[in-house]
Amino acid sequence: ARRAPRTDLRQAQQILFTAESDLATQKTALAQDINALQLLVGAPVDAALLPASIEQALPTVATLPAGLDSGILLRRPDVVQAEYELRATNAEIGAARAELFPRVSLTGLLGFASSALTSLFSGGAFNYSVAPSISYPIFRAGAGVANVEYTKAQRDAALATYEKSIQTAFQETADALARQGTIADQLAANVNFAAAAQDTYRLSDARYRGGIDTFLSSLDAQRSLYTAQRNLVATQLVGASNRVTLYRVLGGDSTLEATANGPRPVTATGAPRAE
Structure with missing residues (x-):
């Protein structure tokens, strides 16, 4: 039997101990x-x-369908909170939505970000300011009748908060969909890289055992294989986390729908509506 130097053993142990640390x-x-x-x-x-x-x-975790309406973002807790704060200033939520909330399809083919969503950020749709809010048909003229005396600054602050919550909702959705649009290509590349690293290690190990190559070549191939496998798992985790993030930024799943009075279950039992 061929005897190996102690350095080969210690180098192999380094890979083993690294794996054990990662496992812990x-x-x-x-x-x-x-x-x-x-x-x-x-x-x-x-x-x-x-x-x-x-x-x-x-x-x-289901993928998103094409043609998803942006109205589902009205279920988000931050948007709901901003709407209730706006109501406290005697505002008409319907008018506020009409003025400030873009109604577009969030997803296109394959559930990726639609061109309508991406154009919101490139076409200046979110460049408006809350400053001319007096011209919006948002605040009821009879506010004093309800004994609600808000200054213009307080109304503008509530409106700015509402505007910001809408912008944040669309931005987070666009970011999550952008990640979804590239994760499949990244995953495919990592799968191919891991397969190539596996084959390289198999060949290097065979050459080492046949006395053709040194153990260092086999060890380098083993390290590359371990790195490739770790990267593949990390990318798979990113893909799974991205789907969860999409539902989070959308404000939930199909068990809720946006109404004028906030999110409500679509059925009495809280289950999704049967199609």
């Missing part, structure tokens, strides 16, 4: 995620209900 870090993150999930649901979570891998979890 991921175990910590998993335990913290389970704690956060239990806090969210208010009860212990059965381990059998948890996905075993990212690949198993990803299909449980």
Whole structure:
């Protein structure tokens, strides 16, 4: 049998110890995620209900359909809060929405950002100012009748907050959709890179065991393979997190709909409406 120097052993152990350290870090993150999930649901979570891998979890979050109307952003908590604060200044929410809330399709083909959404940021749609708010048909003329005496500055502050919440909603949605539009290409590249690294390691290891190459070549190939596999998992996690982020920035899923009085369940049971 061929004897290997001690340096080969110690170099191999470096890769092993790095992997063990990464594994401990991921175990910590998993335990913290389970704690956060239990806090969210208010009860212990059965381990059998948890996905075993990212690949198993990803299909449980549906992709967005094409032609998604921007009106769903009215379900967002920050927009709802801004609307109620605007109501407190005796404002007409319907008029405020008509003046300040763009009604466009958020998604185009394949659920990516639509051209209408991207044009909001390139065409100056969000360059308006709250300064000329006196010209908006937003505030009712009979505010004094309700004994609500707000100064113009207070009304403008509430309107500016509402305007800002709308801009933030559209920006966060556009950012999340932009990430979704590129994650598939990044994932495909990482899959190909990991496959190439796997093949390189297999060949390098065979050459080392056959006495053709040094252990250093096999070790470098093994390090590259480990890095490629880590990058692939990280990209898969980004893709899964991006889908969750999309639902967060949209203000929820299909169990809620925006109404004049805030978000409401679409059915009495809180389940999605049957199509």
